[in-house]
Every structure is written in structure tokens, then in C-alpha cells.
Amino acid sequence: MINKLSLSEQVEEALRQEITEGRVLPGQRVTLADYQEKWNVSSTPFRDAIRALEVQGFVTVEPRKGVYVAPMNEETVKEIFDVRIGLECLAVELATPLIPLDVAQKAQAGYLALKSVLDTEDKSALGDRDRRVHDLARDYCGSRRLRRLLMSQMGQFRWVQNAIIQNLPRSYEVALPEHIEIMKAICERDATGAAAAMRKHLDNSRHRLLSHLDTFHQPMAK
Incomplete structure (x- = not known):
């Protein structure tokens, strides 16, 4: 079956699944470099995916600190x-x-x-x-x-x-x-x-x- 999603959308979907299935916990840092290496994907699709996930409320971006799964509060x-x-x-x-x-x-x-x-x-x-x-x-x-x-x-x-x-x-x-x-x-x-x-x-x-x-x-x- 042809995957019609763009690369950034595929990364977004995969990262969302990491979060929703509890492999990355609320409040935990999302180590993007590890995922880039694991999935063999460049940084640009990850930037787009993080922006989308931030809008959806799954992650927060802390300047000079990194990307974190949103807290479960x-x-x-x-x-x-x-x-x-x-x-x-x-x-x-x-x-x-x-x-x-x-x-x-x-x-x-x-x-x-x-x-x-x-x-x-x-x-x-x-x-x-x-x-x-x-x-x-x-x-x-x-x-x-x-x-x-x-x-x-x-x-x-x-x-x-x-x-x-x-x-x-x-x-x-x-x-x-x-x-x-x-x-x-x-x-x-x-x-x-x-x-x-x-x-x-x-x-x-x-x-x-x-x-x-x-x-x-x-x-x-x-």
C-alpha cells in the first residue's frame, strides 16, 4: 500500500505514537538525535513534526533546553x-x-x-x-x-x-x-x-x- 504521508507527517505520527503508548513519559525529554539516528531521517522533518505536536499539545519546546513531552497534570x-x-x-x-x-x-x-x-x-x-x-x-x-x-x-x-x-x-x-x-x-x-x-x-x-x-x-x- 502506498504511504501518502510526507516524511514530516510520518515522523509526526511515529513520535506521537511514542508518546501515546508511553515509551516517552510526560515531562521526559525527547532526544531527537537518537530518533534521527534510529530512523535515519534528517533534522528538517523532525522540526516540522515537533511544531505540529506542540500545537496539538503533546510536547513543549524549552529554549536552549530541548523538547519535552507535555506534563500530565x-x-x-x-x-x-x-x-x-x-x-x-x-x-x-x-x-x-x-x-x-x-x-x-x-x-x-x-x-x-x-x-x-x-x-x-x-x-x-x-x-x-x-x-x-x-x-x-x-x-x-x-x-x-x-x-x-x-x-x-x-x-x-x-x-x-x-x-x-x-x-x-x-x-x-x-x-x-x-x-x-x-x-x-x-x-x-x-x-x-x-x-x-x-x-x-x-x-x-x-x-x-x-x-x-x-x-x-x-x-x-x-
Whole structure:
């Protein structure tokens, strides 16, 4: 398949993934020279990528110091969740009557089945299942613009979500009843109930992360 992204866009995407998947932690310096050598890419695409990531809120540039992953602080968490709640509650409300019933029921059954495998499945498999209701809301919302907005914010959402998982080892188990509640409303074609359940879930997720921010050890800029 032909990659239509420019080199700077490919570097941007790769660096964003390093951040959102936790390979470079909030507050940690991004050693660009190491990535340039590792990926065999010149400095110009990296400069363009850093500018884009700075605008998106993933990194901060400190004059004469370097590039750092943005801190995971209370303001960051609140702002990201404010955006997510607004977009995803609308998306799931619009999607509820549009998701094919068999697809919704299969997703619901998947969440119910998770109860028995939470301690046995690997975390990547659990993550895929954990995101299912959010993917359904985005994919079936029936609005291209809303879908694009959600996709553009997905890196930010994933970044915070991974922080929650790292700080709360039982996060999948804690969120499971909330996901089941959302899917129950979707299967009953209760759009208002699905939106309310989604808001409750995201509000709870925000609270869980904020209550554990003091355990999130972030490197200090030097």
C-alpha cells in the first residue's frame, strides 16, 4: 500500500505514537538525535513534526533546553476530558439508533465475557475490547465531521487512557460495568440513556486519573 504521508507527517505520527503508548513519559525529554539516528531521517522533518505536536499539545519546546513531552497534570487531564465528553456523548447518542442490532449485541456479549478473563488475557487484547464501545460510537455516529473530530483527538484520548491504565492496574475491571451500562442502553435503542451512561463513564475515568496524579512520577525538565 502506498504511504501518502510526507516524511514530516510520518515522523509526526511515529513520535506521537511514542508518546501515546508511553515509551516517552510526560515531562521526559525527547532526544531527537537518537530518533534521527534510529530512523535515519534528517533534522528538517523532525522540526516540522515537533511544531505540529506542540500545537496539538503533546510536547513543549524549552529554549536552549530541548523538547519535552507535555506534563500530565490536572489542567491537561481536565481539558482533554472536557473535549472527549462533548464529542463522545454526542457520538454515542447519534450512533445508538444506527448501530446494527447484531453488532451491538455482539459487542455487549464481548463485554460480559470479559468478566471471566480479566486476569488471564494479555493487556493488548483487553485494550482492544475495552475500546469497542468508543469505536462503535465513532464509526456509526452518521456524521463525517464528528468522526473526523474524534479521529483528530484520538491520540490525546489514547495518551490519557494509557496513563490511567499504568496508574490503575485494575482499570479494565473498574470500567467494565460502565461499558456494560452503555452497551445495554445501545442495545435497547435508548440514545439518551447511552449518552448519559457515556458521560458517567468518562466523568468517572477523569476522576480516577485525577485522584492518582500524585502517583504519576514525571521526570523534571533540566
